[in-house]
Amino acid sequence: GAVVSQHPSRVICKSGTSVKIECRSLDFQATTMFWYRQFPKQSLMLMATSNEGSKATYEQGVEKDKFLINHASLTLSTLTVTSAHPEDSSFYICSARRRGGRSGANVLTFGAGSRLTVL
Amino acid sequence: ELKVEQNPLFLSMQEGKNYTIYCNYSTTSDRLYWYRQDPGKSLESLFVLLSNGAVKQEGRLMASLDTKARLSTLHITAAVHDLSATYFCAPYLRNDMRFGAGTRLTVKP
Numbered sequence: 001g002a003v004v005s006q007h008p009s010r011v012i013c014k015s016g017t018s019v020k021i022e023c024r025s026l027d028f029q030a031t032t033m034f035w036y037r038q039f040p041k042q043s044l045m046l047m048a049t050s051n052e053g054s055k056a057t058y059e060q061g062v063e064k065d066k067f068l069i070n071h072a073s074l075t076l077s078t079l080t081v082t083s084a085h086p087e088d089s090s091f092y093i094c095s096a097r098r099r100g101g102r103s104g105a106n107v108l109t110f111g112a113g114s115r116l117t118v119l
Numbered sequence: 120e121l122k123v124e125q126n127p128l129f130l131s132m133q134e135g136k137n138y139t140i141y142c143n144y145s146t147t148s149d150r151l152y153w154y155r156q157d158p159g160k161s162l163e164s165l166f167v168l169l170s171n172g173a174v175k176q177e178g179r180l181m182a183s184l185d186t187k188a189r190l191s192t193l194h195i196t197a198a199v200h201d202l203s204a205t206y207f208c209a210p211y212l213r214n215d216m217r218f219g220a221g222t223r224l225t226v227k228p
Contacts, residue, residue, distance in 0.1 A: 006161075034216065043207065044162075044218045093161055095216075108152070108216065113161040 002028050004096045006111025013084055014119055021079045021114045023094035029074035030096035034108070035067075038091040050077050084118040091115050121146050125208055125219030132198045132226050140193040140222045142208035151191050152209045153182050156221070162207070165193075198226045 003026040013019050023033055032051050036044040048064075050056040050071035058064045066088075068080040077096075081088055094111040122145040132138055142151070150169050154162040166175045168184035168191060175182050179202065181194045191208055203226045208219045 036218075041223075043220045046215075046217065049215075108164075108211075110154075110162045110164075115159075 002096075002098055002109040004030075004094065004109045004111040006094055006114055008114055009112060010115045010117075012117045012119065015085055016083055018080055018082045019084055019116060021081075021092055021094075021116075023077045023079070023096065023111050025075045025096045025098075025109070028096075028098045030077075030098060031074065032097040033071055033077040034095045034097075035069060035077075035079050036093045036095070038093060038113075040091075044093060047079075081116065084116070086118045089116055089118045121148065121210055121212055121215055121217045123208065123210060123217050123219040125222055127222060128220055130222055130224045132195070132224065134199055134226055134228055135197050137197065138195050140195075140206055140208075140224075142191040142193070142210075142219050144189050144191075144208075144210040144217075146212065147186070147189075148210035148212045150211050151184055152211060152216075153191070153193055154207045154209065156205045156207065165206075195224070198224075200226050200228065202226050 005024045005026055007022050035047045037047050038044045046059050047062045048056045048058045048069050050069045052071050052074050056069035071077040091113050093113040095108045124143045126141050152167050153165040156162050166182040171186040173184045179196045184191045205221045205223045207221045209216050
């Protein structure tokens, strides 16, 4: 089945530093990847949608200069949290849409998530 | 923008009882997903519903979709403790997928 690998699963960093999270589709090509943010005991909030080879589309209220998304290949998207602050601490989850998936198939596969703690 | 309302937000059940979680959404969608999330974990896919009248069942969980009413339900039959988790519905339209607020289910002995 389709597998999405997300790394790191946990990261702790100091305020002001940048953190990169990777999302890889291991056995399929992902034309589109989604990045979500989840605060404790809340739902998932869509941050941005990235398509391979083009700029990401950010949701309203999400700072594109702070949350840099790169989707350089059909199997890899990265989210970089720049100049992280404690309020950026959250659970970040990616999902990948399979290219050419059958209609009716479960087209989105989620990564395991990355828990970011900014001190 | 696709908006999703899920209720109840919290559900405490006795083992062996039945209950239904409701998911209303604001615009026509291509399909609707149900996910389960355990504490500290990512999402586990439960069901994908593709068309009006679709019904899927897996064990004690059954999901249905009424696209005309823009409503999906997740029915729990004879709940057991292992079903304790947070359940999310997520309608999907083209490249837009939105999640409901989630229903935190606790099944008590």
